[in-house]
Amino acid sequence: TRDITLDHITRVDAAPAFKGLENVPRKAITMGIGTIKKAKRIVLMAWGQNKSEIVKETVEGEISSEVPATYLQEHANTTFVLDKEAAQHLTRIDTPWLVGSCDWTPDLTHKAVVWLSIEKGKPILQLTDKDYNDMGMSDLLSSEQSSYEINIKTFNRLQHTITGWPGGKPHADDTNRPERAEPAKKRVIIFSPHPDDDVISMGGTFDRLVSQGHEVHIVYQTSGNIAVADHEALKIAEVANAISHTAIFGEVIKEIKAKTAEDYDSEIVRKVKGTIRRSESYGAT
Secondary structure (H helix, E strand, O other), X not given: OEEEEOOHHHHHHHHHHHOOHHHOOOEEEEOOHHHHHOOOOEXXXXXXXXXXXXXXXXXXXXXXXXXXXXXXXXXXOEEEEEOOOOOOOOHHHHOHHHOOOXXXXXXXXXXXXXXXXXXXXOOHHHOOHHHHHHOOOHHHHHHOOOHHHHHHHHHHHHHOOOOOOOOOOOOOOOOOOOOOOOOXXXXXXXXXXXXXXXXXXXXXXXXXXXXXXXXXXXXXXXXXXXXXXHHHHHHHHHHHHHHOOOHHHHHHHHHHHHOOOOOOOOHHHHHHHHHHHHHHHHHHO
8 A cells, every 4th residue: 555646548548537737646556466355354445437347347347457456356344335327338227138037118128129239230120039048138038029010119218219390390280209399389498407418418409499480498407617617717707807897807907817726716717607508508599
């Protein structure tokens, strides 16, 4: 057990959690695998989808020095405490039909058939009984009439999710459409976890809703001020102060220049940063 200097790659990986590379510690405490394995019990905890890949590698991957946590596979009393997001890529969660029998709900069946299509490199309608049997999905066949029936159901379900009318197509049969036809013009509200997520994630849908005459509103679920870098806020504050000398912008400039890694932004600085992000969002939409 000793302290070590973190390499650049490790610090870059940790940067989002520390709100910037400059805030990531340059040193950390490390403990050898041998010391860890001497423990009577080991509990490893992981939260969030950003941990899902390494959790899968740790639990199911080959034991390797490149992923030291894989050595925990050799420990007799190791417990992994995970949330759903961190566990999402584990085989028993992601593809449970490869582990044992399943309760074949419509959603799980849909997911499994799409997965099988990708694995076999075949269109859904070309999957055969043999394909299902080869990939551990024989019990799905026994619950349905044939692969043909399963393929048709899955294909139709996928087809019915695709539309050029996200707000509904007026005066059209909406039995199998993802959105009802009436009323023709709708009031739509889009919840965006962070400013600009709406444009990045569904900009095309957003544009189509507006062009088809719907009333569209965006709700940003956070101001986004944390994502605005200090140097960016400082630049805007200096420009504003140069145009109109005010005590507020002078205060913002002074605070940002004196800020250290441990300091939190004051309310006025957060407001400036939030306004910057809001303006960027208006520009993007």
